[in-house]
Amino acid sequence: MKASQFFISTLKEAPADAEIVSHKLMMRAGLIKRLGAGIYNYMPMGLRVIRKVERIIREEMDRAGAIELLMPVVQPAELWQETGRWDKMGPELLRVKDRHERDFVIQPTSEEVITDIARQELRSYRQLPKNFYHIQTKFRDERRPRFGVMRGREFTMKDAYSFDRDVEGAKKSYEAMYAAYCRIFDRLGLTYRAVAADTGAIGGDLSHEFQVIADTGEDAIVYCPESDYAANIELAEAVALIAERAAASQALEKTPTPGKSTCAEVAELLGLPLARTVKSLVMATDEKNDAGEVVGTQVWLLLVRGDHDLNEIKAGKLDGLKNGFRFATEAEIVEHFGCKPGYLGPIGTRKPVKVVADRTVANMSDFVCGANEADFHYTGVNWGRDLPEPDLVADIRNVVEGDPSPDGKGRLAIQRGIEVGHVFYLGTKYSKAMNATYLDETGKPRLMEMGCYGIGVTRILGAAIEQNHDERGIIWPDAMAPFTVVICPIGYDRSEEVRAAADRLHGELQALGVDVMLDDRGERPGAMFADWELIGIPHRVVISDRGLKDGKVEYQGRRDAQATAVAAGEVVAWLQGKLSV
């Protein structure tokens, strides 16, 4: 490809609304162009990256035995009503009425449609397992779209859905997809981690997120450098940091802590480590009658160590809390504790509350907590002696860096990541709602076991850039680069020799199937180099009269600090040694 036959549009400055580096660089490199909030045109340079990503995904999905089809963007509401998602989903589901006032949705995913296909097409156990996928435009009406393609509204997603006879089969399908995803992200050349994720209401342990590692990632991912343990922060198990509760050594004392309402302030005031304090969080659960009216409320006191954070996902799995809980209102807090927030604690509440202690808190002794009286805390608090044992001991906190790994094999580390893929065992959630059954060997109808597997195609671009960039621009892995090699001739328009050498190299590389760009625009060297560094082409060859006089051209990898002179006759072989695709 020659630049004159392509469309290149770079910007010196990123638009003001671009907050993160990938968004800025995608705009500046002319990969995307904003059409509306969270809606982008994929410009020619960006589309080339998307197509490369799609091709790798398609090849690996096919290799894993998945079968491609194409489901519509505009989908009838009836199917979404069948599963209840029509009502359950909020305004992020874009709804539209056609000319006959019939309801439709612009698909955010396709569970309903694929399950509708499956219940009609897959009738016998002989047809199972099956895995269907498509790569299609999706829409999610984000309340606040931002970060370019990272949280856009219209985006491209690969979504696959597996149908199996039983749980065992579904696990195999899941594993095949997990392996395919590893191959996909390996081939894309990204540093990533597959981390165990929460399965929510489905239960079980079959859910993994594929996270591209980047300091700027919005997800915290937890792993053990000494083992293969990896989970996202919502799921990662926090063990008790105190193996056994020590005997009480201090007397219970009510201490004035005027104006000190946080654990950190109290610890500082008292000259104690933060790890000696206990944080009190007050939640409430409502009991409702059939009409949905609240007929009773239970107040809960959740205790985590002062240096720890509550993990609401974990709390939401506890008996009593798993049907939904909320933060208690100030009125409820005053009613139960006789005190406003900031000085709350488990000792001497005005009305009984259910106390849930984190595993670590349950083993603490001589600790500090609020006294249920403004400007006072208790010190020297001990379970059993000063207050009853907690109603429940559970893992309700986020892990922190350095925690013991739950597999007992070392200590946990935490990285930031960007979720680009998700494999998920669905069980019979959708097949049950839509009565998607097959006939087993005995002729009995049975619900199909399902899994769903998504990859955010356009999001991968943003994630790859967050992971791979420098102050000059993007640094694409070879497999994703819009062009793998760029030839930058100096004086293409005025030197016969330069033009001939550049054209020859361009032709030779094309003949070898290398995705090569020849910049024939006649830009000055500085501007030309800056463009291709911004765009992030991984391999550059500079051809100049001066070099050719010595029979040399210059090679520079995008991450190389400086260029290397290479004999003009050997540059093809040199490049072949450098290219990973």
Added chain:
Amino acid sequence: MKASQFFISTLKEAPADAEIVSHKLMMRAGLIKRLGAGIYNYMPMGLRVIRKVERIIREEMDRAGAIELLMPVVQPAELWQETGRWDKMGPELLRVKDRHERDFVIQPTSEEVITDIARQELRSYRQLPKNFYHIQTKFRDERRPRFGVMRGREFTMKDAYSFDRDVEGAKKSYEAMYAAYCRIFDRLGLTYRAVAADTGAIGGDLSHEFQVIADTGEDAIVYCPESDYAANIELAEAVALIAERAAASQALEKTPTPGKSTCAEVAELLGLPLARTVKSLVMATDEKNDAGEVVGTQVWLLLVRGDHDLNEIKAGKLDGLKNGFRFATEAEIVEHFGCKPGYLGPIGTRKPVKVVADRTVANMSDFVCGANEADFHYTGVNWGRDLPEPDLVADIRNVVEGDPSPDGKGRLAIQRGIEVGHVFYLGTKYSKAMNATYLDETGKPRLMEMGCYGIGVTRILGAAIEQNHDERGIIWPDAMAPFTVVICPIGYDRSEEVRAAADRLHGELQALGVDVMLDDRGERPGAMFADWELIGIPHRVVISDRGLKDGKVEYQGRRDAQATAVAAGEVVAWLQGKLSV
């Protein structure tokens, strides 16, 4: 590909709502699956055809210098308001409000968005010409979606848009697209015609439809077998069938024609050829004031020969009619003619009307027309003698088979066709509305000259089937077939020899890059053959024990009446001789 790893789903009967053969066959062959009115899932077998069509389109668009990008499905209303299409388009434009109550459209085409891109990105004459295209999901909310993919609501279209400095450049871009379209439909293996089409309000002669020839086509296309003249029926010029008006030879006579209100009935009653009668059609144009109120109405009498049909597109280009006309109401007719429809004519109207005669009618003599009195016609009518010359003589009829070609080189023939592509010179219609200018050599802003070029990707499937099918099913051209060759082994599951021979052939063909399907399902031969004939695979090889005993396999092309025995060792070479891709 082996059948067991793919998804094949054929039906004995087409669903009741499938009215035309392509719709029936696409449903029966499992290419598509209905999701809602005019909305289809593209099943794996159908998607393969789409991908092949898309690839050919993409290759030829790229070869022609067009540059691919991707514009969103969901587009902000503001741009559509700028060009006025938001108001002008009816309910076929699907409109949607996002969570913030902002208006959007689901794109039916992308003139607005591409012009928005062009006005921002193409600033200098040096950047022109440019041609951008995308292949993307479109939605048109048809009032009555039908005929499967032929008039669906959601469909895939390739739309390209060219931007040029001037009309001359735009013509070159147009010609390049015209040539690319010819290559595309040639490569797809379809019989088609490029026919001149009406340019509507834009004017000029730069509009061609690409019509796939099929008896079932909904468009009539006119061509001259002796020359390269071809146009659609709306545009094809009808010359006067009578070179010179003959002198009157009959007296004007008012003849009773009781109950005979059509030209055919009158001709039969009077024992005259239909070509001696003249048909009267009454139209009206309204004059409106600035407030849009009707302040005056002109009634028009349009005359075509009894055996001809009025062409409303042509009539709509006449002075006085080109701002819009309508059929006159019965009240208006009675007011002006003193008679109800059925016996109308140009002689002795009660109030003056403007008379437009078709070119042929203007040269008729001794003709028959209504007498403006119920149950009476005039015979022996002659211009000048019995009534004034017409106010206007114009081509206002459809051509008919056998008419002289307007290029004077022979007689016209008419075929039915299915429109699958359209190239269109847009001029400055959109660039003017959206102020898309570039700076010319003198630094002066000038409007870009535009063209648009569409191909209905999914529609091509239907058109190809309408053109290529028989009572057993589809007959794909090689280039479009979901698989080019199918290997049908008889006894794959029980004969070692058959299995080995089938697997070997499958492997050899795959190694040669042939898109081959091996049917390893173990179906009985009759069912297996019926499936692949229905699906329309163009080349079939049957491998059986009986044949292998003689060292033979059987080859049968989808259009062949019977199979040919081919030496097993030579079948690859045999196939290579047969395949066109």
